Amino acid sequence: MKKFVKIIIALVLTTIIGVSGFMIYKNSQGVSYDISSVKKVQNDVEIISETEDGVTIKKKSDDDFKVLMFTDTHLNGKKETDIQTVSYIVKNITEQKPDLVIFGGDNVSSGFNKKRNNELAQLMENLGVYWAAVLGNHEGDGVFAVSREENVGIFSSYDYCLMRNGAKDIDGNGNYTINILNSDGTLKEVFFLMDSGSYMTDESKKEYGVTEDGEVYDGVKTSQVEWYGNKHDALTAEYGKFKSITVVHIPPYQAEREYSEGDFLYGDKREGVCESGFDAGLFDAMIQKGSAQAVYFGHDHVNNFGVMYENILLSYIQPSGYGVYNMQSKFDSPESEWIQGATLLDIKADGTFTSERIYNHS
Numbered sequence: 001m002k003k004f005v006k007i008i009i010a011l012v013l014t015t016i017i018g019v020s021g022f023m024i025y026k027n028s029q030g031v032s033y034d035i036s037s038v039k040k041v042q043n044d045v046e047i048i049s050e051t052e053d054g055v056t057i058k059k060k061s062d063d064d065f066k067v068l069m070f071t072d073t074h075l076n077g078k079k080e081t082d083i084q085t086v087s088y089i090v091k092n093i094t095e096q097k098p099d100l101v102i103f104g105g106d107n108v109s110s111g112f113n114k115k116r117n118n119e120l121a122q123l124m125e126n127l128g129v130y131w132a133a134v135l136g137n138h139e140g141d142g143v144f145a146v147s148r149e150e151n152v153g154i155f156s157s158y159d160y161c162l163m164r165n166g167a168k169d170i171d172g173n174g175n176y177t178i179n180i181l182n183s184d185g186t187l188k189e190v191f192f193l194m195d196s197g198s199y200m201t202d203e204s205k206k207e208y209g210v211t212e213d214g215e216v217y218d219g220v221k222t223s224q225v226e227w228y229g230n231k232h233d234a235l236t237a238e239y240g241k242f243k244s245i246t247v248v249h250i251p252p253y254q255a256e257r258e259y260s261e262g263d264f265l266y267g268d269k270r271e272g273v274c275e276s277g278f279d280a281g282l283f284d285a286m287i288q289k290g291s292a293q294a295v296y297f298g299h300d301h302v303n304n305f306g307v308m309y310e311n312i313l314l315s316y317i318q319p320s321g322y323g324v325y326n327m328q329s330k331f332d333s334p335e336s337e338w339i340q341g342a343t344l345l346d347i348k349a350d351g352t353f354t355s356e357r358i359y360n361h362s
Contacts, residue, residue: 030115030116030119031075031082031116031119031120032083033083033086033123035119035126038123038126038127040128041093041094041097041098041127041128041129042097042128043059043097043098043099043129044060044061045057045059045060045099045100045130046058047130047162048181050164052164052165052166052167052176053166053167053176053177053231054164054178054179054231055177055179056178056179057130057162057178057179058182059183060183061183062182064347064348064349065100065188065346065347066096066097066346067099067100067101067102067191067345068093068100068101068102068342068343068344069101069102069317069318069343069344069345070089070092070102070103070317070318070320071103071106071136071249071298071316071319072104072105072106072136072299072319072320072324073089073103073106073107073108073120073320073321074106074109074321074323074324075107075109075113075119075321075323076108076109076110076323076324077112077113077116081321081322081323082323084322085320085322085340086123088320088360090123090127091360092341092342092358093127096342096344096358098344099129099130100130100180101124101129102131102132102134102247103120103132103134104133104134104136104247104249104297104317105133105134105135105139105196105248105249105298106138106139106298106299106321107120107133108139109138109139110138110145111142111143111144112143112144113142113145113146114154117146117151117155118154121157121158122158124158124160124161125159125160129160130160130161130162131161132163132191132193133155133163134174134194134196134247134248135148135173135174135195136196136198136249136250136298136299137196137197137198137199137299139151139198148173148195151173152173153165162178163176163193167227170221170223171195171221171223171224172194172195172196172197172221173195174194175194176193177231178190178191182349187239187242187351188242188243188349188350188351189244189245189351189353190235190242190243190245190291191246191247192228192231192246192247193246193247194248194282195220195224196218196219196220196249196276197217197219197220197221197250198217198218199215199216199217199218200216200218204218205277208278208279208280209278210277217275217299218276218277219253219275219276219277219279220248220276220280222280224280224282225280225281228289229288232289232291241290241291242351243291243351244291244293245292245293245294245296245345245353246286246292246295246296247296247297247317248295248297249299250274250275250276250297250299251273251274251299251300251314251316252275252279252295253278254279254283254314255275255314256272256273256275258309259307262308263307263308263309264305265305265307265308265313265315266305266306266357267303267304267305267306267315267316267357268303269303270303270327271302271303271330272300273300274300283312287310287312293352293353294312294315294353295312295315296315296317296343297314297317298316298317298319301319301321301324301330302319302325302326302327302339303316304316304318304339304357315355317342318341318357318358318359319340319341320342321340326338327339338360339359340359340360340361341358341359341361343356344358
């Protein structure tokens with residue numbers, strides 16, 4: 001009997017080790033896409049200056065400035081869906097020829113992801129387009145995944161990446177601005193890119209008066225709101241009045257309420273808004289400073305609506321990934337109803353912009 005038990009234990013352990021080894025191998029793989037095959041996209045954008053929490057860029061011509069945004073790409077080591085996701089990233093960038101690309105969080109997920117982080121960055125290098133990113137709630141949460149700070153460090157080490165870790169004395173990793181100048185040196189637009197975290201700790205729940213047990217989504221914190229105000233004041237002192245757009249991953253605390261109370265503009269709400277569990281005052285600060293035109297976010301893979309509230313657009317970036325829950329897996333929708341794609345902004349000289357939702361399967 002004892003011998004039989006030992007055999008069973010040995011078989012169980014062998015199975016566990018085998019499955020674990022397979023998962024480690026699977027998740028440590030790259031995106032299996034031939035990065036060397038992509039062709040460089042030509043544009044005339046140049047870096048003018050940079051600090052620890054901001055990069056100033058300028059387009060040499062007076063043409064409109066095009067920003068292409070992706071979110072929830074979730075490059076997670078699943079070969080088929082990673083290839084599909086990256087193929088559409090390349091297709092959209094090649095066709096739209098943007099001046100700047102922004103990834104809206106949950107960009108590279110699951111464990112053993114260092115290689116995939118580097119491959120995404122190298123892909124953008126080969127495309128030759130300046131790009132930036134914010135972190136989502138899934139960056140850093142897998143086994144042997146790179147930390148959130150390391151993630152920023154990997155991305156920002158590449159020449160075409162404008163992401164910066166930001167000031168050390170505030171919450172989060174990757175709080176920074178991208179300041180876009182017109183050819184004459186006037187300030188066209190400022191993008192405030194901010195880390196909305198992952199899940200609230202017990203300490204932060206206590207700080208913000210959140211009594212809910214279990215996992216509660218994090219958000220932009222007080223120190224980041226103060227940074228937003230100070231950075232805004234500094235840019236105003238240097239350039240005068242300007243217009244701005246903020247990008248975070250987790251929808252702000254007001255998003256569900258604003259869906260009900262705001263002026264509905266486009267898209268669909270197919271699931272509940274998984275918004276931040278608290279309000280540290282970011283939206284109020286945006287109203288007070290007066291430059292905010294929009295807040296863009298991701299996180300919920302089958303929502304793509306936009307509403308206007310207090311003269312500020314709150315909008316999902318069109319979801320972009322195929323390796324996570326989506327219209328097919330959640331609703332068994334036919335391919336013609338899938339919503340993966342990208343969001344394109346066309347920014348004028350005065351900072352006003354138009355937006356377009358791009359569908360990969362339209």
